[in-house]
Amino acid sequence: MNENHQVLFRKYRPQFFKDVIYQDLAVGSLQNAFKTKKIGHAYIFIGPRGVGKTTIARILAKRLNCENPDGVEPCNKCLSCMEITKGNSNDVMEIDAASNSGVDNIRDLRENVKFNAMGGRYRVYILDEVHMLSSAAFNALLKTLEEPPPHVVFILATTEYHKIPETILSRCQDFHFRKVPVAVLQQYVETLCVKENFKFDSEGLFWIAKKGDGSVRDTLSFMEQAVVFTDGNLTGAKLRKMIGYHGIDTFIELLEDILDPARSAKIFEKLETFFQEGMDLIKFTWDFLEFLNSLLLIKDNLADRESLNIPVEDLQKLKLQFRELDREVLILLAENLFLIHEKMNQMKLRSSYEVKVYLEIQFRKLILEREKPSVSGLLAKLSDLTKQIQSDIGNLSEAGDKETEVKKPVIPEAKRPTAQIPTNVNKPTATTSAALDEKPSPPRQETPKETVTSSTPDTETKPKSSADPNEMEKLLKEKFAGMEVDPGQFKNL
Numbered sequence: 001m002n003e004n005h006q007v008l009f010r011k012y013r014p015q016f017f018k019d020v021i022y023q024d025l026a027v028g029s030l031q032n033a034f035k036t037k038k039i040g041h042a043y044i045f046i047g048p049r050g051v052g053k054t055t056i057a058r059i060l061a062k063r064l065n066c067e068n069p070d071g072v073e074p075c076n077k078c079l080s081c082m083e084i085t086k087g088n089s090n091d092v093m094e095i096d097a098a099s100n101s102g103v104d105n106i107r108d109l110r111e112n113v114k115f116n117a118m119g120g121r122y123r124v125y126i127l128d129e130v131h132m133l134s135s136a137a138f139n140a141l142l143k144t145l146e147e148p149p150p151h152v153v154f155i156l157a158t159t160e161y162h163k164i165p166e167t168i169l170s171r172c173q174d175f176h177f178r179k180v181p182v183a184v185l186q187q188y189v190e191t192l193c194v195k196e197n198f199k200f201d202s203e204g205l206f207w208i209a210k211k212g213d214g215s216v217r218d219t220l221s222f223m224e225q226a227v228v229f230t231d232g233n234l235t236g237a238k239l240r241k242m243i244g245y246h247g248i249d250t251f252i253e254l255l256e257d258i259l260d261p262a263r264s265a266k267i268f269e270k271l272e273t274f275f276q277e278g279m280d281l282i283k284f285t286w287d288f289l290e291f292l293n294s295l296l297l298i299k300d301n302l303a304d305r306e307s308l309n310i311p312v313e314d315l316q317k318l319k320l321q322f323r324e325l326d327r328e329v330l331i332l333l334a335e336n337l338f339l340i341h342e343k344m345n346q347m348k349l350r351s352s353y354e355v356k357v358y359l360e361i362q363f364r365k366l367i368l369e370r371e372k373p374s375v376s377g378l379l380a381k382l383s384d385l386t387k388q389i390q391s392d393i394g395n396l397s398e399a400g401d402k403e404t405e406v407k408k409p410v411i412p413e414a415k416r417p418t419a420q421i422p423t424n425v426n427k428p429t430a431t432t433s434a435a436l437d438e439k440p441s442p443p444r445q446e447t448p449k450e451t452v453t454s455s456t457p458d459t460e461t462k463p464k465s466s467a468d469p470n471e472m473e474k475l476l477k478e479k480f481a482g483m484e485v486d487p488g489q490f491k492n493l
């Protein structure tokens with residue numbers, strides 16, 4: 001199997017401009033240079049690793065020296081082309097600037113530049129990682145770039161544009177290379193799978209592409225490992241196992257367990273199973289948190305595939321499945337999980353057992369939090385209440401109160417954290433005590449804050465029929481203490 005290693009990337013290294021994926025901008029410009037016969041003497045290729053800079057530099061070198069070019073493409077058959085492919089052409093020098101960063105190396109290069117091309121027409125110097133050159137070396141290089149011999153072409157490649165001196169940049173034509181999107185990589189990997197007779201499914205391809213993180217080279221080297229790990233069976237299930245990801249079905253189930261009080265026991269059964277299976281529960285927590293965050297993005301139509309750990313096929317499914325789920329609930333959960341995850345990292349728990357116990361406690365707290373009334377739930381209740389009040393007012397209109405219109409509720413202005421941090425277990429679970437009222441205000445009323453009806457002692461006789469806006473406001477303040485609410489939500493009250 002080891003023979004397969006490295007082979008994929010080499011085997012499928014593009015030899016023609018047309019085979020390079022995604023870098024149309026750079027490739028198009030270079031092809032135009034050949035069409036218009038305006039070949040520059042110095043190019044700088046800028047972009048992340050593994051996206052084709054060196055590959056394109058080699059194709060360019062080939063095309064420059066090709067004996068039988070086919071339009072803008074090299075033939076890949078003539079002696080010059082074949083030598084370049086094999087890496088033993090005397091006219092194409094690949095220099096790793098990272099290990100030849102000194103001024104002496106560049107002086108040698110300047111001496112070398114004077115010689116004419118041996119076989120082909122051009123001497124091509126490919127300087128990889130050129131940002132690693134010392135400043136003296138850059139100066140020496142600059143002299144050559146200022147007066148390049150006509151038969152010389154420099155191709156500088158770098159991942160770090162900002163480290164290249166302006167003087168060098170101004171002498172070069174710059175070409176920007178981009179990270180390859182997951183969808184493009186996924187498609188590319190699929191074509192290779194077909195060629196190589198690997199079994200695969202769409203999710204498997206997604207994970208391979210995702211792990212490549214925009215780099216074709218990294219994608220293919222991960223693919224090679226995956227082929228070994230899965231024995232050429234690149235399915236989502238096997239790849240998830242390989243990278244230690246649990247799959248969205250697990251997360252969907254867990255989220256449903258949390259949301260449904262009748263299912264909370266399942267959370268702990270799951271944790272136990274994961275623990276027994278030797279799963280990394282800290283990573284699991286993070287993955288679940290990412291999942292919740294993705295759900296939020298999906299709900300807001302901000303789901304950009306590049307940043308999500310969710311195959312595109314599942315995006316729509318998730319959107320439908322959790323259509324009804326309140327944003328506040330999701331945010332609360334995600335925020336709590338974030339804190340749990342952070343805490344676990346800080347605590348340096350000694351064993352996976354400790355992690356499990358800690359998580360069990362935290363999940364219990366989460367469930368308690370969950371059982372607190374949600375803002376939306378409160379809104380529904382309030383809406384009912386308001387209707388009731390309005391109808392009562394209608395009935396009592398002879399009282400002559402001009403304020404028949406219920407004043408719009410005022411939201412507590414205090415910006416307080418949206419989530420109750422799970423570490424505060426001592427908090428009463430039913431209604432969060434209204435810290436707003438507890439501030440410096442004099443102890444004029446020892447208001448019980450349990451329920452809507454008992455919260456206003458002055459009017460406890462008939463709270464519903466009281467349309468006093470101050471009472472409404474107080475009531476709302478208590479109910480909403482600790483929650484941020486978009487005032488827009490009250491419009492229909």
Ligand SMILES: [Zn+2]
Nearest residue numbers: 066075078081
């Ligand atoms: Zn050729």
